[in-house]
Amino acid sequence: MKEQKKKKRRKSYRKPVKWPFLLLMMTVFQIICALQIHMNGTQEKTTTLVVVFAVYITVEWVYFLVCGGFLHRKSFEIELIAFFLTGIGLTLTTSVYPDKAYTQLAAVMLGILVFSVMLWILGDINRVTKLRMPVAILAVLALAVTLVIGTDINGAKNWIILGDGVLSIQTSELVKVAFVFVGAATLEYLQSTRSLTKYILFAGVCIGCLFLMRDFGTALIFFFTFIVMAFLRSGDIKTLFLICATAVLGGAGVLTFKPHVAKRFETYRHVWENATGSGYQQVQLLIYSVSGGLFGLGIGNGKLRYVYAATEDLAFGMVCEEFGIIIAMTVLLTFVSLVVYSIRYARAARSSFYSIAALAASSLLLFQAALHVFGVTDLLPWTGVTLPFISRGGSSMMCCWGLAAFIKAIDVHTYKRYDKIGQS
Amino acid sequence: MDAFLTQFDYLVRYVLTAFAVFILLRCVFSLFRLRPRREVMATLTNLADDSEIEIENWETSIGRSRSCDIALRKYNTVSRFHAVLALRKEGWFIFDTESKTGVYVNGEQIRRSQQIADGDTIAFGNAVMKFHSNGYGVDSENTEGGEVTDFTNAARLVNLADNSAFYLRTSCLIGRGRHCNICLPMRGIEDEHAEIYMSRDGWMVADLHTQSGTYLNGELVFGAYALYDGDIISVGEYSFMFRE
Numbered sequence: 001m002k003e004q005k006k007k008k009r010r011k012s013y014r015k016p017v018k019w020p021f022l023l024l025m026m027t028v029f030q031i032i033c034a035l036q037i038h039m040n041g042t043q044e045k046t047t048t049l050v051v052v053f054a055v056y057i058t059v060e061w062v063y064f065l066v067c068g069g070f071l072h073r074k075s076f077e078i079e080l081i082a083f084f085l086t087g088i089g090l091t092l093t094t095s096v097y098p099d100k101a102y103t104q105l106a107a108v109m110l111g112i113l114v115f116s117v118m119l120w121i122l123g124d125i126n127r128v129t130k131l132r133m134p135v136a137i138l139a140v141l142a143l144a145v146t147l148v149i150g151t152d153i154n155g156a157k158n159w160i161i162l163g164d165g166v167l168s169i170q171t172s173e174l175v176k177v178a179f180v181f182v183g184a185a186t187l188e189y190l191q192s193t194r195s196l197t198k199y200i201l202f203a204g205v206c207i208g209c210l211f212l213m214r215d216f217g218t219a220l221i222f223f224f225t226f227i228v229m230a231f232l233r234s235g236d237i238k239t240l241f242l243i244c245a246t247a248v249l250g251g252a253g254v255l256t257f258k259p260h261v262a263k264r265f266e267t268y269r270h271v272w273e274n275a276t277g278s279g280y281q282q283v284q285l286l287i288y289s290v291s292g293g294l295f296g297l298g299i300g301n302g303k304l305r306y307v308y309a310a311t312e313d314l315a316f317g318m319v320c321e322e323f324g325i326i327i328a329m330t331v332l333l334t335f336v337s338l339v340v341y342s343i344r345y346a347r348a349a350r351s352s353f354y355s356i357a358a359l360a361a362s363s364l365l366l367f368q369a370a371l372h373v374f375g376v377t378d379l380l381p382w383t384g385v386t387l388p389f390i391s392r393g394g395s396s397m398m399c400c401w402g403l404a405a406f407i408k409a410i411d412v413h414t415y416k417r418y419d420k421i422g423q424s
Numbered sequence: 425m426d427a428f429l430t431q432f433d434y435l436v437r438y439v440l441t442a443f444a445v446f447i448l449l450r451c452v453f454s455l456f457r458l459r460p461r462r463e464v465m466a467t468l469t470n471l472a473d474d475s476e477i478e479i480e481n482w483e484t485s486i487g488r489s490r491s492c493d494i495a496l497r498k499y500n501t502v503s504r505f506h507a508v509l510a511l512r513k514e515g516w517f518i519f520d521t522e523s524k525t526g527v528y529v530n531g532e533q534i535r536r537s538q539q540i541a542d543g544d545t546i547a548f549g550n551a552v553m554k555f556h557s558n559g560y561g562v563d564s565e566n567t568e569g570g571e572v573t574d575f576t577n578a579a580r581l582v583n584l585a586d587n588s589a590f591y592l593r594t595s596c597l598i599g600r601g602r603h604c605n606i607c608l609p610m611r612g613i614e615d616e617h618a619e620i621y622m623s624r625d626g627w628m629v630a631d632l633h634t635q636s637g638t639y640l641n642g643e644l645v646f647g648a649y650a651l652y653d654g655d656i657i658s659v660g661e662y663s664f665m666f667r668e
Contacts, residue, residue: 017454022447029443032436039429077451084447125512187483188508188519188537235491295437324437327444337452344456350482351510 019064019076026084027057033091033299040300042095052094052101056087059109078408079115081334082401085389086111088331089311092318093392096305100392107394111401118177118405123415125186125351132182136202139178143209146171154384155264156215172210172218173395176364177402179206179222183229184357184406196234200243203230211254216264217371217383223247225364232356268381281307281314285376289320289328296324315387316373335369335388338362338407345410358410361403463667464587465511465560468494468553471545477553483510486548487523501525501549516540516557525549559589579627581606581620581657581664590664595621598659599632612636613660620651620666627651627668636660 034053043049060083067073086108094101121127150157150171161168182202203226210219231240255262271279271286288304291297302321304310310318319328339362346355365388372387374380386393388400408414468477477494485492487506488499496502503523510517519537520527527534528547540546542557559580579592590596590606597604599617608617618638619630630648631638638645639658651657655666 017450022450025443025447029440029447032440032443036433036436039433075454077455080451081448084444084451088444186510187485188510188521191485191487191505191508191521192519194505295441298433298437323444324441326441330445330448334448334452337455341455347481352483 017075017077017080019068019080022076022080023060023064026060026080026087029084030057030087030091033087034094036299037091037095040095040298042300042305043098043101045098048098048101049094052090052105055105056090056108059112063112074413075411078338078404081338082115082389082404085331085334086397088319088323088327089315089390089392089397091299092311092315092322092390095299096311096318097392103394104392104397107397110394111397114177114398115401115405115408118402119408119414122354122357122405122409125353128181128353129186129189132185135178136182139175139182140202140205140209142171142178143175143206147209147212150213156384157213158210158215158218168394170393170395172213172215173393173399174402175206176218176221176225176399179203179225180229180357180360180364180403180406183226183233183360184353185233187352190233190352196230196236196239199230199233214261214264216261217375217385220371220383221364221368221385224367225360228363229356229360232359265381269378271378281309282376282378282382285314285317286378289317289325292321292324294324294326296320296322296327298322309384311392312386313372313382313384313391314376315391316376319387319390331390332369332373335362335366339366342407342410348412349410350412354406354410357406361406365400365403463582463589464558466509466516466555466557468509468546468555471552471554479509483508485521496548496551499549499551502551503549506548511560514539516555516560518546523548558587559591579622579666579668582667584656584663584665589667592620592622592627595619608660608662610660610662613662617659618645618657620657623648625650627666629657629666 030053034049037043038046038049063079063083064076067079068076090101090104090108093104121131146158146160149160151159151161151168153159158170158172159168160171183199203222207219207222207226210216210222227240227244230243231237267274267278267282271282273279275283284304284307288302292302299322302318304314304317304321307314316328319331339359342355342358342362346359349355349358368385368388371380371383371385372391375382375385386396388403389397464478464480465482466479468479469475470477479494481493484494485505485508486494486496486502487504488496488502489504490497492505496506503525505521506523506525507527508519508521510519516539517537518527518529518534518540520534525548529538529540530545531547540555542555544555546553546555581590581592581596582588583590596606597616597619598606598608598613599615600607600609600613601615604616613636614632614634616632617634618632621628621630627650628648629638629640629645629651631645640649640651641656642658651666651668653666653668657664657666
């Protein structure tokens with residue numbers, strides 16, 4: 001009996017997800033969220049609430065109907081995860097910042113567009129090879145332009161604001177996608193060039209620009225991604241140690257000779273001593289995320305929402321307080337599982353480009369999530385990076401969906417043209 | 425009404441948590457549902473000693489270095505990183521990665537890359553190999569009236585004994601009879617033993633009321649079962665892996 005049960009379980013475990021069922025569950029989840037927002041009255045305009053959720057749910061269904069029903073794609077796990085996390089973010093934004101709901105919805109749609117376009121680009125390896133150089137130049141140019149005309153918000157000069165604040169872009173987020181795109185390469189390219197010089201130069205320029213903008217969180221993420229990619233490209237531990245040692249020495253040097261940089265991190269490990277000053281946000285987060293308990297207080301019942309930047313820099317706390325720690329931990333587990341998935345699939349990928357890109361993209365997401373969570377909980381210096389997919393922000397949303405496309409592309413089954421005969 | 429709303433507000437958090445955990449974990453488990461198995465996609469036969477090298481990756485590096493996938497350590501005319509053999513959309517390609525002695529396909533030196541076909545002879549320095557593609561990347565344009573088909577990811581049965589692949593079209597009969605698509609002249613297998621066919625829900629396997637039965641992943645098949653990538657179908661002493 002037990003044996004049979006075990007077998008049954010193993011069998012159901014082996015089946016791929018059926019998207020209509022899970023999508024239906026997801027829709028119910030989002031409708032319940034919308035209902036709760038409505039009942040708590042945190043979003044006063046009912047039309048906004050209805051429009052935002054109706055449009056988002058429609059987009060989900062259209063995407064899955066087109067890809068599943070029309071294009072006959074088979075695996076949908078990555079999209080389901082991305083749509084679900086984005087839905088949580090959208091719920092929080094709609095509830096906490098009622099007037100910014102439409103902006104966030106537009107950002108989400110752009111993100112999904114980026115995802116679809118990226119998937120199309122990644123379909124053909126020749127196209128990818130041709131595009132690498134222009135993308136690298138564009139990325140460096142974008143960062144350089146930001147450095148010149150960027151606007152300083154919250155101590156980091158990484159925003160380009162166009163048309164009196166109608167459109168604000170955080171270029172460093174968009175460059176993340178380009179960084180992964182340029183860093184990955186096909187095996188024959190890796191084997192004919194063999195040295196990392198060009199890539200180190202490109203990464204150095206990017207990270208240097210970010211440092212000059214004083215966007216240390218993103219600089220750290222870029223550096224980590226760079227280490228991952230450099231290792232995947234060369235397998236050369238010695239050079240990597242050298243680079244790490246240089247970076248640590250450089251960082252220590254900057255902290256000693258430029259005290260104003262060190263000042264940004266002075267509350268690290270001392271938030272409770274500055275509970276009303278510079279450590280205010282983190283202290284509030286630590287208190288309120290605990291008060292959420294296992295199952296959360298329900299959307300709209302939390303207190304953390306009144307703290308500045310609640311759905312951006314403190315998004316993890318918001319999830320903890322209003323959705324509960326179980327959901328928050330499951331979300332983090334999902335980021336870990338994306339990395340494990342990329343590692344497992346790396347050998348079966350169509351080209352080393354896909355393996356490197358997927359692994360770099362998933363570890364970038366994981367590292368960013370870790371930096372966010374450990375930053376706000378004061379285990380690491382707080383750098384104000386966003387929680388992928390959940391935090392509010394247009395550029396960051398597009399970046400996350402763009403990176404998800406890399407993870408999706410590692411699976412050969414993503415592209416129908418590789419199993420044409422199955423239909424005939 | 426008020427009481428209902430309070431109850432709703434109270435209960436909804438458990439419902440949301442249950443839904444969220446179910447959706448996310450279902451997706452995560454589904455991501456890991458099978459280890460991406462690899463098959464022999466092509467073989468290189470070393471003409472010097474007739475030894476076969478099996479190629480299981482889409483991209484394979486060839487060279488004298490230990491870190492190459494195919495390490496030709498005994499040949500001193502092979503560069504450390506000599507060439508890359510890659511399967512692309514159009515078929516198999518060989519790339520010369522700036523080797524000293526060059527890569528020759530059928531006796532002619534290639535410049536940077538060249539498409540290769542089944543049966544071509546490829547020389548890396550003084551290591552000479554014959555290339556056989558195992559049904560992958562084969563362009564059947566010439567044989568099937570202009571229809572371009574790529575077998576790379578098609579639904580197929582892989583015989584686990586010798587790794588040979590049988591490509592599935594609409595339905596496939598397995599049995600002892602000569603008219604069967606896969607003919608297995610063995611005792612214990614009936615004339616028409618099992619059928620694999622395409623239904624609305626994807627590929628299915630059906631046992632055709634046999635004595636010895638058909639097994640799917642070690643489980644006896646009653647009626648028809650759905651097939652998923654990596655499933656193992658056993659008929660008599662034979663085992664096939666279903667791939668799609």
